[in-house]
Amino acid sequence: MQDGKALAEWQAASSDEERPANSREKGLNRVLHILDFLHANQRAIGIGELAKGLNAPRSTTYTLVRELVEAGLLEMAGDGNRVYFGKKLYLYGMAYMRGNDLLRRGRQEVDALSRETGETSELCMLQSGRYTIVHSSPGTRPFRISSATGLQIPLPWTASGRLLLAGLERSRIEAMISEDDLILPDGRKIELDDFIDDIAKARATGYCVTSGLVDAYTKCLAAPVFSAPGKVEATMCLVVPIDTSQERTSDLVALLRERAARLSIS
C-alpha cells in the first residue's frame, strides 16, 4: 500500500523525462533514483525490494548499493539486508545548512514562531519543481498538525505553493504542474486558471491563506521570503485549525509577514 503509492508517485515523476526505449541506464542515475526512493519511503529497504521498486536489474542494484555503503552514503539497517541513508549524507546535509544563511536563520525563525504562537510553523522551498517542507516545528496544541521535514506536496494544495510561483511566467508554471497535482486529496479539482489567478493575487498582497485544501481541518497561512527583489526563495507558513477566528488569523498573518521580511535579503 505504502510502497505502491510511493512507487506510483515515483513513476509519475520520472515519466516526463525522455525515455529512449528501455536501454541501459547510467550508474549515477540509478544511484540518484535509489536515494530518491529511500527518501520517498522514509524507511530502510531491502535490496531486492529496491531493485523491484526502481525497475532496476538486481545485479546492478547489488553492486551500486555495496559501493554506496562502502562510501558511507548508505548504511545497512539493523536486521542486515536493508539499507537506508548513511552518516555521510547527514554530514553533507549539515555542511549545506552551515553554508546557507537563509536556511540557518529560517530554521531559527520557524522555531521561534511556533514557540511564540503555539501553532505549527514551517519553512518551505521549491525543490526540483515541488513544494518541500524544509524545516518544521510542531505547535503546542494537543492534537497537533504534524508534517515531516522533507515531505513533498503538489504546489496547488498549499498556500506556500502560490507564493513560491509568484513572478514566474505562465508557461513555466504549467510545466511544473501535472494534472494530478490539481486534484485535491478529497477528490476536488482545482482549475489551472484559478490557481494562476491565486498566484497573481498572492504576489500582489504579499501573503496567502488557504482553507481546507490538504485536509478539512486546517488553514494554511504563508508569507514570502525574498532572495532578491521579486524573487521568492522560500516561504514561512503557519498551519492553524480551520476555525481560527478572523481576527487571530490576521494577527498571525501580520506576524508571519514581519518575520518573513526579516529573513529576506534587503
Place this chain on the structure above:
Amino acid sequence: MQDGKALAEWQAASSDEERPANSREKGLNRVLHILDFLHANQRAIGIGELAKGLNAPRSTTYTLVRELVEAGLLEMAGDGNRVYFGKKLYLYGMAYMRGNDLLRRGRQEVDALSRETGETSELCMLQSGRYTIVHSSPGTRPFRISSATGLQIPLPWTASGRLLLAGLERSRIEAMISEDDLILPDGRKIELDDFIDDIAKARATGYCVTSGLVDAYTKCLAAPVFSAPGKVEATMCLVVPIDTSQERTSDLVALLRERAARLSIS
C-alpha cells in the same frame, strides 16, 4: 630483480585497492570524490578548480557537476560558477537523523550538556575509519573552543578516539591508523603501542581524558555510548581548558559518563 619485485609488492600492498594503472575512473567514484572534496574544503568551489583538485578531466567534471546540480545534490553558489552541496543532501541528511534514534537523542544530550556545564560538548562517531564530530554545541566561555560538525581528525589525537576503538583487535586498529595519524600537530609522535595501551585502559575504566594533544590549551574528556554490550557506537565528549581543576574535571567526567550511559542501548 628483487628490488623490482619488492617494489611491485609494495605498490600492490600500499594502495589497498588494486590500481590497474591510471585508467578510466567510474562516474560514481568521481561523484563520491567531488562530495568528499567539497566536504573537506567546506566552501563552494569552481568547477575548474574541482577538476584540478581531484585530478579529474575537465570535460568529465563538467558533465558530472551538471548532472548533480540538476538532481539537486549540488547547487550553483552565488557568483555563478561555483558549486556546493544542494538542498537535497540536506533533506537526505535530515531523513537520516530522523531514522536514527542515537543521533537524535545524542544531539539533545550534547546540547543539554553544554548548556548545563558551559563547556563545549560533542557527539563523536567512527566514520570510514576516522574520528568524526557528528554534532557539537559550543560552550559559553568568552574564548570558546570551536569545532565544526563533520570535522575529521586522526583517532590518536583525541580521547574519543581511544574509546571508539575499544574492543577491536590490534590488527584492525593498526589498519585504521596511518603513520601520519600518530604525529601530533605540534610535531610530537605517539607510539602505536602506547596508543593501544591507552585504548585498553580507556576500555577498562569506561572513560578517557587527554591533555594538550590537539592543542596546548585544552583537555578532552570522553565517555562511550554503547549500541550493544561492548560495542562502542559513539562517544560524548567535553572540551575544557587545560587548567581545569582536578576536582571539576572528575565532576564533569562523572556527569559525562552518566549522560553517555543514558544514551546507550540497555
Place this chain on the structure above:
DNA sequence: TACATGCGTCTCTTGTAAGAGACAATTGCT
C-alpha cells in the same frame, strides 16, 4: 596590440560498467 589563462561546450574513440542470466543457499508454504 599580442599573449596567456580560465571557462563552457562540443566531437570522437575505446575501455569498461550496466545488465542478462545462471548458480547455490535460504526461507516459507502446502
Place this chain on the structure above:
DNA sequence: AGCAATTGTCTCTTACAAGAGACGCATGTA
C-alpha cells in the same frame, strides 16, 4: 517431503560513458 520465491555471488557481452582534445569566448596583463 516437494515447490516457489528470495537472497547474494559470479561470469560474460556489448552498449555507452569517461576521457582526450579542439574550439570559441571571455578575462587579465604586458
